[in-house]
Amino acid sequence: MIVSRDCFPESLHTMTTPATPTRQTLLDAYFGEYGGQFVPEILLPALDELERAYVEALEDPTFKQELNDLYTNYLGRPTPITECANLPLEGQGRGTARIFLKREDLVHGGAHKGNQTIGQALLAKRLGKTRLIAETGAGQHGTAIAMVAALFGMKCTVYMGAKDVARQQPNVYRMRLMGAEVVAVDEQSGNGLSSAIDVAINDWVNNLEDTHYLLGTAAGPHPFPTLVKRFHSVISRESREQMLERTGALPDAVVACVGGGSNAIGAFAQYLEDQPGNDTVRLIGVEPAGYGLDTDLNGAPIHEGRTTHLHGSNSYALLDEDGNLRNSHSVSAGLDYPGVGPEHAYLKDTGRAEYVGATDAEALQAFRMLSRYEGIIPALESSHALAHALKMAAEATEPINILVNLSGRGDKDVDYVRQLLGDHAALDPATDVLTEVDVLGVLEELTPQGVTA
Numbered sequence: 001m002i003v004s005r006d007c008f009p010e011s012l013h014t015m016t017t018p019a020t021p022t023r024q025t026l027l028d029a030y031f032g033e034y035g036g037q038f039v040p041e042i043l044l045p046a047l048d049e050l051e052r053a054y055v056e057a058l059e060d061p062t063f064k065q066e067l068n069d070l071y072t073n074y075l076g077r078p079t080p081i082t083e084c085a086n087l088p089l090e091g092q093g094r095g096t097a098r099i100f101l102k103r104e105d106l107v108h109g110g111a112h113k114g115n116q117t118i119g120q121a122l123l124a125k126r127l128g129k130t131r132l133i134a135e136t137g138a139g140q141h142g143t144a145i146a147m148v149a150a151l152f153g154m155k156c157t158v159y160m161g162a163k164d165v166a167r168q169q170p171n172v173y174r175m176r177l178m179g180a181e182v183v184a185v186d187e188q189s190g191n192g193l194s195s196a197i198d199v200a201i202n203d204w205v206n207n208l209e210d211t212h213y214l215l216g217t218a219a220g221p222h223p224f225p226t227l228v229k230r231f232h233s234v235i236s237r238e239s240r241e242q243m244l245e246r247t248g249a250l251p252d253a254v255v256a257c258v259g260g261g262s263n264a265i266g267a268f269a270q271y272l273e274d275q276p277g278n279d280t281v282r283l284i285g286v287e288p289a290g291y292g293l294d295t296d297l298n299g300a301p302i303h304e305g306r307t308t309h310l311h312g313s314n315s316y317a318l319l320d321e322d323g324n325l326r327n328s329h330s331v332s333a334g335l336d337y338p339g340v341g342p343e344h345a346y347l348k349d350t351g352r353a354e355y356v357g358a359t360d361a362e363a364l365q366a367f368r369m370l371s372r373y374e375g376i377i378p379a380l381e382s383s384h385a386l387a388h389a390l391k392m393a394a395e396a397t398e399p400i401n402i403l404v405n406l407s408g409r410g411d412k413d414v415d416y417v418r419q420l421l422g423d424h425a426a427l428d429p430a431t432d433v434l435t436e437v438d439v440l441g442v443l444e445e446l447t448p449q450g451v452t453a
């Protein structure tokens with residue numbers, strides 16, 4: 001079955017209902033001017049209920065104990081840090097740059113997504129909800145929510161763009177194996193992940209009583225960006241200690257890919273705190289530059305620098321000349337989103353974090369390099385972060401320790417990459433450097449309309 005978001009009221013497409021400026025929330029709903037709750041009235045009680053449950057849970061030792069127990073014994077935390085021992089770091093910096101990977105690809109489920117999915121599912125349980133729903137792009141969040149729904153005995157529906165269903169088939173099957181219903185969303189009228197969010201929100205509006213909408217990234221209306229960050233901050237809590245222990249110092253730079261922004265905000269969180277040495281750590285978010293930042297075929301809303309209300313919060317988004325939301329493009333389904341979480345907008349404006357781009361071809365090249373030289377197949381999303389780290393290493397003029405958040409593993413991408421690159425798999429990526437790739441052509445061949453979940 002493929003559902004269309006066009007069967008839902010226009011007002012919900014971007015959730016642009018103005019926030020009431022005087023509205024009281026328990027926690028600050030804004031990061032500077034970004035964030036807020038730009039949602040239809042009907043959703044406000046559900047957001048308040050969630051915020052209250054979150055605030056109470058943080059004060060409850062049983063909740064913390066349960067969460068930590070699941071982190072350790074279900075997700076397999078802490079995840080290790082692996083230093084890249086073999087990657088040829090070409091150019092001026094050869095020998096002076098060290099690249100470390102924070103191995104979120106080893107979290108049960110294959111990506112960082114489980115960290116916050118477990119947290120939100122525990123909150124849903126406290127609220128007496130019996131059904132979880134979510135959007136997914138790469139299918140990693142969908143996999144994580146299917147996992148926790150199976151664990152907690154809850155019903156589960158996952159919405160996914162039809163093109164993403166086609167390019168992330170292994171994850172679609174995994175979700176179904178774990179009992180989730182996967183619904184393909186028609187993308188004629190918009191981008192896959194974005195359309196999936198629209199449809200998930202409409203499901204939520206109609207089923208508030210028993211359903212929790214488990215938003216998969218650090219975006220959306222308050223309190224989602226705040227609680228998603230909190231549950232993912234375990235990444236940087238671990239990495240800060242691990243880097244100190246391993247190298248005797250904090251990393252010079254933390255690099256993470258940015259879709260909606262959840263793995264990046266988790267990887268940055270502890271370095272944003274007022275702690276010794278933190279101000280010397282560069283925080284670098286890598287947006288998907290697609291066919292190039294100077295084209296319309298990318299997913300880099302921060303680079304574009306225009307703001308609007310999207311999916312319930314005020315933040316940067318990709319807009320056309322008339323100010324309408326335009327489609328994003330990325331080789332990786334998980335970064336193919338026209339918006340970004342509000343805290344990243346704030347960190348960009350304040351200058352505390354830097355945001356750069358990596359193209360489809362650069363990400364695929366990094367994907368090949370890590371596979372060939374370290375025996376680690378990264379997710380295409382994470383490959384964007386690695387691509388930038390490789391650039392930094394090549395340009396480094398003095399010793400530099402770069403920590404890359406390896407947000408997920410690439411099993412889900414292997415078949416898709418085979419279709420994109422064909423025989424390139426057998427060639428040495430260090431000498432056979434990939435400079436362009438026909439992502440759009442391959443995506444068209446995958447004929448999403450013919451693929452159903």
Ligand SMILES: Cc1ncc(COP(=O)(O)O)c(C=O)c1O
Binds near residue numbers: 111141257258379
């Ligand atoms: C492995 C992986 N990394 C990164 C992302 C991007 O999401 P976010 O920016 O919320 O971390 C996704 C999304 O599906 C993903 O699967």
